[in-house]
Amino acid sequence: MIRLEHVAKAYKNTVIFRDLSLEIPTGASVAVTGYNGSGKSVLLKLITGFSRPDSGTITVDGNVIGKDVDFIQNAGVFINAPQFMNSATGYENLMMLAEINRKIGKEQVLQILDRVKLTEAKDKKVRTYSQGMIQRLRIAQAVMEQPDILIMDEPLNALDRDGIDIAHSIFQEYIDDPSKTLLFASHNAEEIKTFATSVLHVENGTAEFQE
Numbered sequence: 001m002i003r004l005e006h007v008a009k010a011y012k013n014t015v016i017f018r019d020l021s022l023e024i025p026t027g028a029s030v031a032v033t034g035y036n037g038s039g040k041s042v043l044l045k046l047i048t049g050f051s052r053p054d055s056g057t058i059t060v061d062g063n064v065i066g067k068d069v070d071f072i073q074n075a076g077v078f079i080n081a082p083q084f085m086n087s088a089t090g091y092e093n094l095m096m097l098a099e100i101n102r103k104i105g106k107e108q109v110l111q112i113l114d115r116v117k118l119t120e121a122k123d124k125k126v127r128t129y130s131q132g133m134i135q136r137l138r139i140a141q142a143v144m145e146q147p148d149i150l151i152m153d154e155p156l157n158a159l160d161r162d163g164i165d166i167a168h169s170i171f172q173e174y175i176d177d178p179s180k181t182l183l184f185a186s187h188n189a190e191e192i193k194t195f196a197t198s199v200l201h202v203e204n205g206t207a208e209f210q211e
């Protein structure tokens with residue numbers, strides 16, 4: 001369960017969230033919608049702990065972000081991060097990230113590279129990857145530890161049809177599993193209709209679930 005209580009966030013004079021309170025139950029699949037610049041990415045960054053609210057609290061599975069934990073736990077995050085090491089291969093990059101939590105090893109890293117169809121490119125340096133290949137590597141990084149919560153900020157940018165299908169098959173797994181929560185920002189009406197059980201619309205300093 002993700003809970004925001006009286007969250008406020010502004011950048012200089014721009015108020016992004018004024019007094020936002022909401023709950024996202026475990027097992028939900030939530031599309032975050034809103035105009036460019038409305039605050040979708042900011043909302044996802046607040047929930048992950050990449051950004052801190054000016055006031056209010058964000059609690060994920062009982063842990064207050066910024067107090068009990070620095071960052072969201074047991075979550076896969078795809079928010080234009082991490083910046084991969086360009087001089088290392090795709091495989092080496094995922095292995096370095098896997099080392100942090102030590103939840104998975106070589107075998108699972110190779111499996112996820114296969115799932116996102118980067119097996120052929122796995123030993124090439126990331127600096128030689130196309131934008132779409134980097135997106136695939138980011139998807140792999142987000143899901144490789146099979147986290148309970150998956151947070152994706154417009155993951156389909158730069159993906160070809162095949163890449164989109166891979167991302168959507170991962171979405172479907174999250175929808176089918178009631179213990180897993182999916183939160184994704186999207187501008188794609190078809191995707192939202194297919195994969196979201198609820199829509200959280202960000203506008204004018206707040207976010208509201210739509211009927």
Ligand SMILES: Nc1ncnc2c1ncn2[C@@H]1O[C@H](COP(=O)(O)OP(=O)(O)OP(=O)(O)O)[C@@H](O)[C@H]1O
Pocket residue numbers: 011014016034035036037038039040041042043
């Ligand atoms: N680190 C930052 N410093 C200053 N302003 C920021 C920062 N991050 C975001 N903003 C501002 O916050 C507002 C919301 O940005 P955000 O990236 O959340 O929009 P978005 O809804 O995700 O947009 P898009 O649909 O274009 O991806 C924008 O006005 C943006 O300029």
